[in-house]
Amino acid sequence: xxxxxxxxxxxxxxxxxxxxxxxxxxxxxxxxxxxxxxxxxxxxxxxxxxxxxxxxxxxxxxxxxxxxxxxxxxxxxxxxxxxxxxxxxxxxxxxxxxxxxxxxxxxxxxxxxxxxxxxxxxxxxxxxxxxxxxxxxxxxxxxxxxxxxxxxxxxxxxxxxxxxxxxxxxxxxxxxxxxxxxxxxxxxxxxxxxxxxxxxxxxxxxxxxxxxxxxxxxxxxxxxxxxxxxxxxxxxxxxxxxxxxxxxxxxxxxxxxxxxxx
Numbered sequence: 001x002x003x004x005x006x007x008x009x010x011x012x013x014x015x016x017x018x019x020x021x022x023x024x025x026x027x028x029x030x031x032x033x034x035x036x037x038x039x040x041x042x043x044x045x046x047x048x049x050x051x052x053x054x055x056x057x058x059x060x061x062x063x064x065x066x067x068x069x070x071x072x073x074x075x076x077x078x079x080x081x082x083x084x085x086x087x088x089x090x091x092x093x094x095x096x097x098x099x100x101x102x103x104x105x106x107x108x109x110x111x112x113x114x115x116x117x118x119x120x121x122x123x124x125x126x127x128x129x130x131x132x133x134x135x136x137x138x139x140x141x142x143x144x145x146x147x148x149x150x151x152x153x154x155x156x157x158x159x160x161x162x163x164x165x166x167x168x169x170x171x172x173x174x175x176x177x178x179x180x181x182x183x184x185x186x187x188x189x190x191x192x193x194x195x196x197x198x199x200x201x202x203x204x205x206x207x208x209x210x211x212x213x214x215x216x217x218x219x220x221x222x223x224x225x226x227x228x229x230x231x232x233x234x235x236x237x238x239x240x241x242x243x244x245x246x247x248x249x250x251x252x253x254x255x256x257x258x259x260x261x262x
Contacts, residue, residue, distance in 0.1 A: 002158040004085065006210045007098065009151035010203045011084040014101035015077055016144045019137055021108035022070060025063065025128040029119040037116060039202065040109045047114075052123055055114055062111040063128050066104070070130055073104050077140060081151070152197060159194045163187055 017039070024032050050058075076084075076097045084097045095103075115125050130137070166187045170180065189208035196206050 002155070002162055003210050005151070005154045005158045006203060006206075007085045008081045009148070009155050011098040011101050012081075012144060012148045012151050013203050014098070014105040015073070016141065016148055018073060018101060018105035018108050019141050019144065021105065021112050022066065022130065023134060023137055023141070024112045025066065025108065025115070026130060026134055028127055029115045029125055032112065032116060032119075037109075037112060040113055041106075043110070043113050043117065048117065052118060052121055055118055056123075056125070059111060059114040059118070059125065062107055062114065066108045066111055067128060067130060069100075069104055069107075070132060072100065074132065074140065076100060077144065081147075152203070155203065156194060156197055159190050159197070163190050163194070166190070 020036075021040075024036060047055075079097060084101070086096065111128075118125055166183055169175070170183055170187070175183070192207040193210075197203070
């Protein structure tokens with residue numbers, strides 16, 4: 001649930017930032033503030049060193065692509081949250097909506113950054129004209145901001161739930177030391193993410209990445225834990241679990257939980 005919530009929120013965030021960049025492309029470059037592009041990815045050093053004529057050629061292609069794909073992006077914006085991350089919901093170019101939204105944000109923001117770079121060299125560039133009126137785009141952005149806030153709230157709720165679930169595991173007396181350390185690290189990471197999102201930070205730059213967590217149903221696991229505790233109390237030797245050497249942190253947790261509840 002957490003991974004799904006984060007992916008949906010990220011897709012909505014890509015949509016929001018992509019359309020904001022579209023609005024900036026429609027403005028004269030001297031009206032684009034530094035604050036407006038503060039969250040953009042910085043152009044790599046190699047790109048910044050390119051001659052202006054090459055930058056103009058790249059910018060021309062980017063602006064054309066952003067213009068051409070705007071209608072598709074606005075169509076995607078009408079989809080439901082789950083459709084954004086549905087691997088089978090292919091929308092043009094045989095890509096998922098989430099992929100197209102991420103790529104569109106990158107294209108539009110890179111175009112803005114190139115225009116600003118050229119402007120710093122004393123070379124202006126004309127605003128981009130889009131088939132969709134700016135007021136319509138701004139109205140869509142206002143809708144998306146409300147939607148994005150709801151998605152962020154969902155992410156915070158899911159992270160909070162994961163912290164609480166981790167706390168429930170940590171109170172167990174039969175946790176192997178290695179698993180206890182990993183759970184504590186996981187909880188710390190979740191807490192960092194929660195503070196980051198609560199402070200308004202981007203979902204794309206959370207301190208700790210969210211990985212797939214595929215474990216047994218929580219309620220069933222809790223019911224089974226009672227039986228497991230009874231079984232463990234009859235053992236004369238401490239519980240020993242052989243952890244896999246690969247599969248990552250959550251892979252080890254899944255392996256351990258399955259062994260504990262079997």
